[in-house]
Amino acid sequence: MKVGILGGGQLGRMLLQAAANYTVETYVLESDLDCPAAHLCHHFTKGDIRDFETVYQFGKNLDALTIEIESVNIDALDKLAAEGVKIYPSPAAIRIIKNKIIQKEFYKNNEIPTSNFLITNTIEELQKHEYFLPAVHKIGEGGYDGKGVQIIKEPSEFSKGFNAPAVLEKMVNVEKEIAVIVCVNQKGETAIFPPAEMLFDPILNLLDYQVSPARVNEKVLWKAEAIALKVAKSLQSPGLFAVELFVDQEQNVWVNETAPRVHNSGHHTIEGNFSSQYDMLWRIILNYPLGNTKPILPAAIVNLLGAPSYSGNAIYEGLEEILKIENVFVHLYGKKETKPGRKMGHVTILSNDYQELIFQANKIKQKLRIIS
Amino acid sequence: MKVGILGGGQLGRMLLQAAANYTVETYVLESDLDCPAAHLCHHFTKGDIRDFETVYQFGKNLDALTIEIESVNIDALDKLAAEGVKIYPSPAAIRIIKNKIIQKEFYKNNEIPTSNFLITNTIEELQKHEYFLPAVHKIGEGGYDGKGVQIIKEPSEFSKGFNAPAVLEKMVNVEKEIAVIVCVNQKGETAIFPPAEMLFDPILNLLDYQVSPARVNEKVLWKAEAIALKVAKSLQSPGLFAVELFVDQEQNVWVNETAPRVHNSGHHTIEGNFSSQYDMLWRIILNYPLGNTKPILPAAIVNLLGAPSYSGNAIYEGLEEILKIENVFVHLYGKKETKPGRKMGHVTILSNDYQELIFQANKIKQKLRIIS
Numbered sequence: 001m002k003v004g005i006l007g008g009g010q011l012g013r014m015l016l017q018a019a020a021n022y023t024v025e026t027y028v029l030e031s032d033l034d035c036p037a038a039h040l041c042h043h044f045t046k047g048d049i050r051d052f053e054t055v056y057q058f059g060k061n062l063d064a065l066t067i068e069i070e071s072v073n074i075d076a077l078d079k080l081a082a083e084g085v086k087i088y089p090s091p092a093a094i095r096i097i098k099n100k101i102i103q104k105e106f107y108k109n110n111e112i113p114t115s116n117f118l119i120t121n122t123i124e125e126l127q128k129h130e131y132f133l134p135a136v137h138k139i140g141e142g143g144y145d146g147k148g149v150q151i152i153k154e155p156s157e158f159s160k161g162f163n164a165p166a167v168l169e170k171m172v173n174v175e176k177e178i179a180v181i182v183c184v185n186q187k188g189e190t191a192i193f194p195p196a197e198m199l200f201d202p203i204l205n206l207l208d209y210q211v212s213p214a215r216v217n218e219k220v221l222w223k224a225e226a227i228a229l230k231v232a233k234s235l236q237s238p239g240l241f242a243v244e245l246f247v248d249q250e251q252n253v254w255v256n257e258t259a260p261r262v263h264n265s266g267h268h269t270i271e272g273n274f275s276s277q278y279d280m281l282w283r284i285i286l287n288y289p290l291g292n293t294k295p296i297l298p299a300a301i302v303n304l305l306g307a308p309s310y311s312g313n314a315i316y317e318g319l320e321e322i323l324k325i326e327n328v329f330v331h332l333y334g335k336k337e338t339k340p341g342r343k344m345g346h347v348t349i350l351s352n353d354y355q356e357l358i359f360q361a362n363k364i365k366q367k368l369r370i371i372s
Numbered sequence: 373m374k375v376g377i378l379g380g381g382q383l384g385r386m387l388l389q390a391a392a393n394y395t396v397e398t399y400v401l402e403s404d405l406d407c408p409a410a411h412l413c414h415h416f417t418k419g420d421i422r423d424f425e426t427v428y429q430f431g432k433n434l435d436a437l438t439i440e441i442e443s444v445n446i447d448a449l450d451k452l453a454a455e456g457v458k459i460y461p462s463p464a465a466i467r468i469i470k471n472k473i474i475q476k477e478f479y480k481n482n483e484i485p486t487s488n489f490l491i492t493n494t495i496e497e498l499q500k501h502e503y504f505l506p507a508v509h510k511i512g513e514g515g516y517d518g519k520g521v522q523i524i525k526e527p528s529e530f531s532k533g534f535n536a537p538a539v540l541e542k543m544v545n546v547e548k549e550i551a552v553i554v555c556v557n558q559k560g561e562t563a564i565f566p567p568a569e570m571l572f573d574p575i576l577n578l579l580d581y582q583v584s585p586a587r588v589n590e591k592v593l594w595k596a597e598a599i600a601l602k603v604a605k606s607l608q609s610p611g612l613f614a615v616e617l618f619v620d621q622e623q624n625v626w627v628n629e630t631a632p633r634v635h636n637s638g639h640h641t642i643e644g645n646f647s648s649q650y651d652m653l654w655r656i657i658l659n660y661p662l663g664n665t666k667p668i669l670p671a672a673i674v675n676l677l678g679a680p681s682y683s684g685n686a687i688y689e690g691l692e693e694i695l696k697i698e699n700v701f702v703h704l705y706g707k708k709e710t711k712p713g714r715k716m717g718h719v720t721i722l723s724n725d726y727q728e729l730i731f732q733a734n735k736i737k738q739k740l741r742i743i744s
Contacts, residue, residue, distance in 0.1 A: 013392060014392075016392075016412075017389050017392050020385055020386075020388075020389050020412060020706070021701070021702060021703045021704065022702070022704050022706075023686075023688075023704050023706050026411070039398070039412075039413065039414040040388075040392060040411075040412055041411065042411040274698060274699060274701075274722075283695065288691075288692065288695045289692055289695045289696040291695070292698040292699070294698070296668065296669065296722070297668065314395075316395075319660075320660060320661055323655065323660045323661045323663070324661040326646060326664040326666070327646060327664070329393070329646075330393060330394070331393045332393065332394050332395050334392070334394075334395050350646075350668070
């Protein structure tokens with residue numbers, strides 16, 4: 001079977017590591033020849049995943065296509081799907097998720113709990129909604145890794161907003177942020193990974209530390225699973241969906257947003273679960289039975305981000321010390337250049353003891369610095 | 373760091389899957405363009421690993437070289453080592469192991485327990501040693517995967533022997549066969565994986581099923597570890613060494629033979645141990661601290677061999693059923709053509725319960741057939 005991946009970043013890299021457990025023939029389309037996934041596929045094509053003709057030519061002789069980033073040319077995927085190429089997830093599902101305005105309307109239309117919101121097209125429009133603060137302003141298209149998101153607590157911060165189609169979401173009184181990955185196969189059968197619990201870097205606004213299974217009570221777990229399942233089913237597509245959820249102080253659960261692909265919140269599943277998110281996506285594409293989402297051991301991950309104010313050839317300061325820790329697994333993405341906040345790798349920690357997970361995660365965050 | 377692998381089979385494939393956790397730039401030399409490792413390296417070179425000039429040209433601009441099979445041109449490795457390329461293991465260690473006569477003499481000279489043996493050069497010579505039977509006749513060079521080995525119990529079987537330099541080894545009254553993988557880093561520090569316990573297919577003479585950690589008593593474990601460590605230390609080389617051992621009915625431990633590389637007996641370490649044998653070899657080459665050899669859970673593996681009397685495009689009969697089992701991990705090597713007894717993949721099973729491991733291993737052996 002010939003399967004293409006649009007995008008060649010770290011998610012593609014880990015997808016291809018998992019692909020080598022099966023007999024699939026792999027293709028990658030990406031404009032950067034030195035991207036993390038370039039050397040791990042059978043066939044690499046240099047090209048822009050946002051360009052109609054490039055995506056169409058890349059996909060037309062393949063059996064199936066998947067994505068590792070949403071910013072792809074969906075019109076080309078529509079045409080390929082019409083010609084019989086299987087797309088995971090469906091172009092319609094990507095279209096819903098790619099635009100944050102349409103995504104929010106999708107939740108509302110499907111009665112999926114999500115914070116109240118309104119749509120703005122200009123900063124001028126935004127400024128009329130003082131009564132709606134505190135809120136989060138998200139650009140409709142083009143946001144990624146924390147870019148395209150602004151927290152607006154007071155009217156004085158309106159100027160941070162986007163002068164473009166965007167969604168203004170009521171801020172949720174968040175107690176905990178969790179993510180649930182839902183897998184949907186070609187027959188519509190589903191499997192759910194236990195939720196991961198996330199902590200963010202308040203400055204870079206990037207996920208940089210998480211534990212799984214999340215420490216939530218049973219009722220929250222049920223709600224989270226039911227909501228995540230409803231999101232995935234409402235998208236009406238096979239594929240893998242990472243649903244990010246807020247748990248508020250009253251233990252209500254709200255969808256924040258969804259990624260229609262393998263996701264940072266599932267990195268720990270490589271070592272921590274019987275079937276990883278990457279393995280699971282191949283099982284879906286290859287029409288194999290869904291895998292086992294149960295944890296082998298509880299896990300934490302630390303994202304390795306480029307240290308502030310360093311740009312250039314990456315140096316992994318403190319790596320040796322981290323590699324000495326008995327229960328950690330290091331994943332470096334092979335990106336030559338570091339930049340402040342760039343995702344350069346992650347470290348997974350396994351332990352039955354959550355205290356140990358958190359202790360090691362903090363140690364890793366302190367000791368390992370990516371500089372230039 | 374630029375690292376080359378001589379050989380592109382399944383061991384190379386799994387090495388490259390592990391390499392993608394680090395920033396190493398990988399090179400593979402192999403004559404088969406469609407080999408299991410070809411598409412997972414940064415740079416593939418088509419060529420014969422037994423040819424002096426080919427190996428020398430491949431290696432001369434690299435920082436380090438390793439092997440996934442012993443039948444390489446060692447003279448070229450000598451020259452490369454002299455010019456500063458690091459070789460894992462050293463050419464001298466490969467030379468000792470590659471020839472089974474020299475290997476046996478190495479054990480004897482280093483007072484490492486191994487069964488008695490004598491050297492034969494022709495069938496005629498062999499026939500003089502009736503008093504030495506039952507014995508095992510092994511060809512000096514060129515044996516692989518059970519080829520080049522003949523069991524000779526009675527004089528009538530002398531004709532099965534090799535009309536070439538070979539070693540005739542007294543047959544050990546084997547109760548159990550185990551394998552211990554020893555890791556030696558550049559400073560000479562060592563780490564030992566818990567032994568794996570092996571069962572062989574009596575017809576194809578290929579390892580096809582194993583459990584780890586081996587079920588042996590503490591004294592046998594100590595002896596096995598001490599002997600394996602002595603083998604590795606006597607080879608005086610950094611690298612990874614798989615020492616195959618016999619435990620006889622009196623609980624004595626004897627070295628059968630050693631592989632100076634990642635090995636079939638360590639496949640289970642991918643999922644079963646904190647650091648896998650593949651990860652460990654990269655740690656040695658990249659001069660990182662040695663990893664943790666402790667098991668996460670006990671593991672079994674089943675080798676997936678081409679079914680007798682099928683040759684041609686591989687079909688994996690029963691694969692779906694195996695993929696449904698909750699605690700198994702499937703590894704297919706992506707070889708297009710199956711042949712009787714060809715290693716086409718393996719399946720790892722994890723469980724705290726040895727009965728469960730053995731039950732699932734037998735089920736997999738029965739259900740999964742590789743035909744054409």
